[in-house]
Amino acid sequence: MPPALVELLQFLFSGLTSGAIYALVALGFALIYNASHVINFAQGEFVMLGGMVTWALLSQGVGLPLAILGAVALTVLIGLALEKLAIERARNADVVTLIIITVGAGIFLRGLTSVTLGKDLHALPAFSGNDPIDILGATLIPQSLWILGVTAAVMVALHLFFNHTLLGKAILATSHNPLAARLVGVNVNFVLLLSFGLSALLGAVAGILIAPITATHFEVGIMLGLKGFAAAILGGLGSGPGAIVGGLLLGIIESLGAGYISSEYKDAMAFVVILGVLFFMPSGLLGKRGTERV
Amino acid sequence: MADIRPSGYSKHRKKQTYSRRLGTRATPLQTLMSERVGGMGALILVILVLPLLLSNNYQYDVAISMGINAIVVVGLNLLIGYAGQISLGHAGFYALGAYASAILTTRYGLHGALAMPLGAIGVGLMAYVIARPILRLSGHYLAMATLGVGIIINIAISREAWLTGGPDGMYVPAMQVAGVELYGGQIWYWIVAAFLILAVWLALNLIDSPIGRALRGLHGAEVAAETSGVDTTRYKVMVFVISAVMASVAGSLSAHFSEFVTPDKASFFHSILFVTMVVFGGMASTFGAVVGAAALTLLPQLLADFASYEHMILGLIMMVVMIFMPKGLVPSLGALARRRRRQEARS
Numbered sequence: 001m002p003p004a005l006v007e008l009l010q011f012l013f014s015g016l017t018s019g020a021i022y023a024l025v026a027l028g029f030a031l032i033y034n035a036s037h038v039i040n041f042a043q044g045e046f047v048m049l050g051g052m053v054t055w056a057l058l059s060q061g062v063g064l065p066l067a068i069l070g071a072v073a074l075t076v077l078i079g080l081a082l083e084k085l086a087i088e089r090a091r092n093a094d095v096v097t098l099i100i101i102t103v104g105a106g107i108f109l110r111g112l113t114s115v116t117l118g119k120d121l122h123a124l125p126a127f128s129g130n131d132p133i134d135i136l137g138a139t140l141i142p143q144s145l146w147i148l149g150v151t152a153a154v155m156v157a158l159h160l161f162f163n164h165t166l167l168g169k170a171i172l173a174t175s176h177n178p179l180a181a182r183l184v185g186v187n188v189n190f191v192l193l194l195s196f197g198l199s200a201l202l203g204a205v206a207g208i209l210i211a212p213i214t215a216t217h218f219e220v221g222i223m224l225g226l227k228g229f230a231a232a233i234l235g236g237l238g239s240g241p242g243a244i245v246g247g248l249l250l251g252i253i254e255s256l257g258a259g260y261i262s263s264e265y266k267d268a269m270a271f272v273v274i275l276g277v278l279f280f281m282p283s284g285l286l287g288k289r290g291t292e293r294v
Numbered sequence: 295m296a297d298i299r300p301s302g303y304s305k306h307r308k309k310q311t312y313s314r315r316l317g318t319r320a321t322p323l324q325t326l327m328s329e330r331v332g333g334m335g336a337l338i339l340v341i342l343v344l345p346l347l348l349s350n351n352y353q354y355d356v357a358i359s360m361g362i363n364a365i366v367v368v369g370l371n372l373l374i375g376y377a378g379q380i381s382l383g384h385a386g387f388y389a390l391g392a393y394a395s396a397i398l399t400t401r402y403g404l405h406g407a408l409a410m411p412l413g414a415i416g417v418g419l420m421a422y423v424i425a426r427p428i429l430r431l432s433g434h435y436l437a438m439a440t441l442g443v444g445i446i447i448n449i450a451i452s453r454e455a456w457l458t459g460g461p462d463g464m465y466v467p468a469m470q471v472a473g474v475e476l477y478g479g480q481i482w483y484w485i486v487a488a489f490l491i492l493a494v495w496l497a498l499n500l501i502d503s504p505i506g507r508a509l510r511g512l513h514g515a516e517v518a519a520e521t522s523g524v525d526t527t528r529y530k531v532m533v534f535v536i537s538a539v540m541a542s543v544a545g546s547l548s549a550h551f552s553e554f555v556t557p558d559k560a561s562f563f564h565s566i567l568f569v570t571m572v573v574f575g576g577m578a579s580t581f582g583a584v585v586g587a588a589a590l591t592l593l594p595q596l597l598a599d600f601a602s603y604e605h606m607i608l609g610l611i612m613m614v615v616m617i618f619m620p621k622g623l624v625p626s627l628g629a630l631a632r633r634r635r636r637q638e639a640r641s
Contacts (some may be wrong), residue, residue: 006542039434086613093620100570101616108609115602238529271442278439279427
């Protein structure tokens, strides 16, 4: 293969890897948005908690599988608590008020983590070694395969859950019309709680998967959360396939941009792209074209 | 279409205000109690009395920070509270104003009093250019776009180190007027106070003008406002530009006062803090905005004693206040006082 193509392939690999993570975070945004029309700015903190708690359990001598399980369980509990203690009490508040509540929750969780687990940077061990795999001249680290594999598995599981279980259909029904869902016997409050739990789970999984590559830190969730939000908006807010497409696209664009244009502006790429898209398509790539009813 | 105007926006030479047309002029007492006269008087009184309570430089610094934040928040409140458009990127404009002052004075030798309006004009132009495409968006899409603008500004400031000093920030020399260095809390207190009073006066007049009425219309029901002939986009853009310019001026003031600027001024957290100040004090209330800015500037200073628990407590307070007083401090406490008065009148 010519070197230019190998280079391109390399960028695509790293783009897909981070894109899969963005897709997981974006799905978390979409889930909560669908159930409650709340944008959960603490979503990034779920990602951070996944990585940090896994590290903390590992450093206590717990095995990796158990540490991962513990971290996911704890993050889900925190997600449920956030819904029960804060969001449910402020159901009818303004959009801005709800945004501030979730931002406040994010600040609180960051503070809590820095107090209990410290402010140092920690790396998790890779799940299955660090020997790079050679594909057509480009290298792929095993952790990337883990990320892509787990993300794909999560997507399939979510698809099955939403289309083939009663509970999943109840969530979909609530996202379309909460009042009608309540009338046919869906427990809307439970659906809300469930969607926060599921989002926390997705966030924690993303945080654990990425931690061996980028290391974890109590502030790692800020940028990941914002980019996940950008990915969710890019695909069209509230659309599941949109979140996945948006996440992968964002990852690839970011990686190509950093490689070919400017690595200094890597973090800005996502936001330049999102502004460009929103200027021409005000409801994202796959979002519903809304007409306003009066 | 040109002849259809929002109510009160008459082409007649004589200004036809709502009160004139309906003959509902306020009594002197009502005038005194209104935001425009009574509230303004109260603000000036507080500003005049406050120095008596300030005993050291640190306290002056906090008071000045309150004033600077209040200028941003009064402008942002016009956008969020009156026009109903969210912005999660105003720290970007604030930082651009600060950096315009810093760069024009240090690198190009301009006088601070010239750098500030130049920065404000630049930020105003930029806000005008991005406002049209951005303000077509609504709700969370608008939040995302403004957030993106703020983050891009933040990253650009940190990366262009040749101009901005990069992540470490840069020094700003003290401003000189007629050979005298403007330095220290006592002087800057009065400068910031003057700008704050100007900002509040502008905001109150804008709200009372036909523009304010149009804004409230588009906040209440955008489609209805449009169908009754209000050029909603024009008013949204206007308020966006005004609030960006106010943020820029406040940024310039903070650069000259603290004599140091860092990219942190443009951070996402800073933008969120401004929005929180608007909501904390009470949306669509200019004095609520001032109260919110003062409260949230003071809060971290009070929490500094808790050292590493500072952020936990700050996050908790933000959540609790927003859950139990979703309308903000000033309107919630006002409602409480009214209820108390009614109960007393009944008993």
